[in-house]
Amino acid sequence: xxTVTQSQPEMxxxxxxxxxxxxxxxxxxxxYYLFWYKQPPSRxxxxxxxxxxxxxxxxxxxxxxxxxxxxxxSFSLKISDSQLGDTAMYFCAFINNNDMRFGAGTRxxxxx
Amino acid sequence: DAGVIQSPRHExxxxxxxxxxxxxxxxxxxxxxxxxxxxxxxxxxxxxFNNNVPIDDSGMPEDRFSAKMPNAxxxxxxxxxxxxxxxxxxxxxxxxxxxxxxxxxxxxxxxxVL
Numbered sequence: 001x002x003t004v005t006q007s008q009p010e011m012x013x014x015x016x017x018x019x020x021x022x023x024x025x026x027x028x029x030x031x032y033y034l035f036w037y038k039q040p041p042s043r044x045x046x047x048x049x050x051x052x053x054x055x056x057x058x059x060x061x062x063x064x065x066x067x068x069x070x071x072x073x074s075f076s077l078k079i080s081d082s083q084l085g086d087t088a089m090y091f092c093a094f095i096n097n098n099d100m101r102f103g104a105g106t107r108x109x110x111x112x
Numbered sequence: 113d114a115g116v117i118q119s120p121r122h123e124x125x126x127x128x129x130x131x132x133x134x135x136x137x138x139x140x141x142x143x144x145x146x147x148x149x150x151x152x153x154x155x156x157x158x159x160x161f162n163n164n165v166p167i168d169d170s171g172m173p174e175d176r177f178s179a180k181m182p183n184a185x186x187x188x189x190x191x192x193x194x195x196x197x198x199x200x201x202x203x204x205x206x207x208x209x210x211x212x213x214x215x216x217x218x219x220x221x222x223x224x225v226l
Contacts, residue, residue, distance in 0.1 A: 033213040033214075035214070037217075042219075043201055043219070043220050043222070044217070044219050044220070045203060045205075045217035045220075046217075047214060047216070050214055091155065095213045095215075098143060098145075098160055098162070098167065098168070098209075098213075099168075100145065100157055100215065101157075102154060102155040103154075104154050105154065
């Protein structure tokens with residue numbers, strides 16, 4: 001079975017600093033996709049960043065970047081220059097053939 | 113694009129009543145997913161459709177839950193009869209199969225069963 005583990009239930013960071021959220025997953029598949037979703041207090045699920053497993057290059061999206069280590073099955077999210085609006089729950093997700101699995105989430109608080 | 117549309121946004125009902133949640137996927141998307149989110153169990157996939165056909169409903173908790181997708185632009189999730197433990201946020205998401213698997217979520221329906 002495919003599983004996604006986020007070992008940090010809560011994290012905090014000072015505004016303008018950098019924070020890294022951890023995610024590991026377990027799968028026997030070779031082709032899959034990984035995602036980070038953000039869920040602010042509004043409950044809307046917002047896609048932050050996406051990574052294809054067959055690409056070695058780490059995905060980046062403005063202040064958000066990932067460190068994808070396929071052999072280690074690790075997919076961490078780095079947020080640079082943290083902003084107050086980044087305060088939210090962050091979910092790591094894995095998908096293969098429409099089988100989507102989410103981690104339990106990390107609650108990130110950005111402090112002024 | 114309007115995004116995934118869900119209705120109602122909030123629903124309060126009494127135990128034993130029938131509840132119907134509605135979803136309109138993004139135009140052109142051919143896969144649709146229903147999720148449930150609770151504090152205890154996190155995000156759970158209930159069922160998904162490809163080209164309007166239910167593919168995997170193993171996440172549907174029990175026979176009180178049913179889902180339909182009569183056409184490419186509309187899906188329903190029905191709970192009959194509802195119970196307090198069904199209280200949760202229900203999300204609908206859609207994607208274009210083969211386009212990179214990114215699922216786009218609706219705003220969710222917050223259901224409270226008293």
